[in-house]
Amino acid sequence: xxxxxxSGKGGTGKTLVSVNLASVAGSAVYVDCDIEEPNGHLxxxxxNTTEKVISRLIPEIDEDRCDLCxxxxxxxxxxxxxxxxxxxxxxxxxxxxxxxxxxxCPQNAITEKEKRIGKVISGVSENVQVETGMIEIGESxxxxxxxxxxxxxxxxxxxxxxxxCPPGSACSVMESIKEADYCVLVAEPTLFGVHNxxxxxxxxxxxKKPHGVILNKCVEGIDIAEDYCKEKQLKVISRIPFDKELGxxxxxxxxxxxxNGQYKALFVAALKSITEEASHETASDSKR
Amino acid sequence: MKIAIPVDSNNENTDVCVSFGRAPYFLIHDTETxxxxxxxxxxxxxxxxxxxxxxxxxxxxxxxxxxTPRCGENAAEVINGANIKLYKxxxxxxxxxxxxxxxxxxxxxxxxxxxxHGHNAG
Numbered sequence: 188x189x190x191x192x193x194s195g196k197g198g199t200g201k202t203l204v205s206v207n208l209a210s211v212a213g214s215a216v217y218v219d220c221d222i223e224e225p226n227g228h229l230x231x232x233x234x235n236t237t238e239k240v241i242s243r244l245i246p247e248i249d250e251d252r253c254d255l256c257x258x259x260x261x262x263x264x265x266x267x268x269x270x271x272x273x274x275x276x277x278x279x280x281x282x283x284x285x286x287x288x289x290x291x292c293p294q295n296a297i298t299e300k301e302k303r304i305g306k307v308i309s310g311v312s313e314n315v316q317v318e319t320g321m322i323e324i325g326e327s328x329x330x331x332x333x334x335x336x337x338x339x340x341x342x343x344x345x346x347x348x349x350x351x352c353p354p355g356s357a358c359s360v361m362e363s364i365k366e367a368d369y370c371v372l373v374a375e376p377t378l379f380g381v382h383n384x385x386x387x388x389x390x391x392x393x394x395k396k397p398h399g400v401i402l403n404k405c406v407e408g409i410d411i412a413e414d415y416c417k418e419k420q421l422k423v424i425s426r427i428p429f430d431k432e433l434g435x436x437x438x439x440x441x442x443x444x445x446x447n448g449q450y451k452a453l454f455v456a457a458l459k460s461i462t463e464e465a466s467h468e469t470a471s472d473s474k475r
Numbered sequence: 476m477k478i479a480i481p482v483d484s485n486n487e488n489t490d491v492c493v494s495f496g497r498a499p500y501f502l503i504h505d506t507e508t509x510x511x512x513x514x515x516x517x518x519x520x521x522x523x524x525x526x527x528x529x530x531x532x533x534x535x536x537x538x539x540x541x542x543t544p545r546c547g548e549n550a551a552e553v554i555n556g557a558n559i560k561l562y563k564x565x566x567x568x569x570x571x572x573x574x575x576x577x578x579x580x581x582x583x584x585x586x587x588x589x590x591x592h593g594h595n596a597g
Binding site for chain 2: 271276
């Protein structure tokens with residue numbers, strides 16, 4: 188089963204939830220899709236790591252062949268090419284690697300070359316295979332790295348996959364949840380938290396993904412998020428308390444479910460609940 | 476010599492547009508013939524890379540000078556690559572800025588911003 192963990196903003200507890208769900212899952216793969224600032228590895232401290240470079244294709248222009256007809260410049264919908272003086276200039280960070288300019292060039296002056304955009308680091312931490320995506324500074328789209336990460340795990344054939352998504356609801360999140368069987372929405376119980384929860388709720392509805400909510404930093408008597416979940420008929424899978432000890436362990440880079448029985452029980456129950464929910468959804472899907 | 480300015484509308488009373496890449500028109504003023512031409516900025520509604528495309532339009536107009544309130548880094552690369560000089564506009568109409576430039580009263584534009592890159596609220 189592939190479980191995606193997402194939230195409308197950063198700092199709600201996506202990594203806390205996905206790291207700990209992976210830890211209690213028996214044999215699992217933890218995939219850090221938050222490629223702009225992956226931090227799951229800080230908890231897992233994976234061993235035996237290997238690195239794989241991720242590239243995408245960008246055009247290379249042969250100036251001797253180019254006759255400055257500028258068909259490529261006019262074609263590029265992303266405006267990544269400009270004709271300055273007697274030279275075509277490529278803005279590689281704006282290029283979306285569509286390859287159209289290469290196909291179009293009447294002089295066959297354009298070939299494609301690989302541009303390094305990031306890496307995937309693989310390692311092991313006890314029962315968990317840890318896959319971390321990292322984007323190069325200045326690259327604008329993480330989608331190719333996330334898709335390389337997910338392609339990597341497809342080949343491994345493990346039961347439980349935890350995908351720690353980037354914050355928000357943009358392209359990189361959509362890429363991350365595309366293949367998910369279940370989406371866990373992590374939210375804080377504040378008005379701001381509810382606003383952000385609503386963003387990811389709208390997203391998983393569009394993708395028709397089974398979903399449930401984990402509320403983090405819960406304080407007794409503050410029920411804004413609870414009320415929202417009731418109103419939208421969202422299942423609250425788990426409530427993580429606003430707890431000083433948890434905060435301390437987490438900020439020390441510890442995996443709480445590996446050292447604290449109470450939290451281990453909390454995440455075991457959460458994973459059980461997610462598994463039941465997901466299989467229920469699959470069963471009711473197949474009846475349709 | 477031709478001077479390019481991003482402008483809000485295609486008439487001679489127009490103000491300078493606050494944006495370069497997303498300006499609806501460029502006013503191209505010919506200092507020899509004292510004539511004005513308005514060129515539509517095809518990049519105004521572009522999804523991305525507006526600065527590059529807008530700068531390409533300025534390059535294609537054969538302007539040697541660009542008067543603009545601001546300019547992003549990608550646009551500046553195209554403008555500088557074509558040896559077009561950049562000057563910073565003052566408040567007021569496009570024509571008053573052309574006059575100020577002719578009297579050497581406009582400073583060179585030195586601050587190049589990092590670009591809007593999808594965050595252009597305007």
